[in-house]
Amino acid sequence: TFIHGNYWGKGIFGTANTSHGCVGLADVKGANDANQPAAWFYNNSLVGDVVIVKNSPDKTITPDNGLNGWNM
Numbered sequence: 001t002f003i004h005g006n007y008w009g010k011g012i013f014g015t016a017n018t019s020h021g022c023v024g025l026a027d028v029k030g031a032n033d034a035n036q037p038a039a040w041f042y043n044n045s046l047v048g049d050v051v052i053v054k055n056s057p058d059k060t061i062t063p064d065n066g067l068n069g070w071n072m
Contacts, residue, residue: 001065003051005031005038021065023053 005027012018013026027038034043 001061003041005036005042021061023051 001021001023003023003025006024007027007029009018009024010026013024025036025038025041027033027036031038033039
């Protein structure tokens with residue numbers, strides 16, 4: 001599962017589940033606004049940090065979800 005900035009879905013945050021499985025964080029196109037949640041997450045997290053998604057009615061993902069060519 002990926003966590004990434006999302007500038008194109010501003011009107012749906014907190015109101016609709018339109019993701020294909022990723023966790024989108026509010027961002028701006030070009031990602032140059034340090035006041036956006038995506039910038040805060042990027043500046044304050046490390047690869048491997050545990051992320052807990054609370055109050056989701058969906059099922060728990062498998063531990064290997066997200067391992068692919070995008071991993072560094």
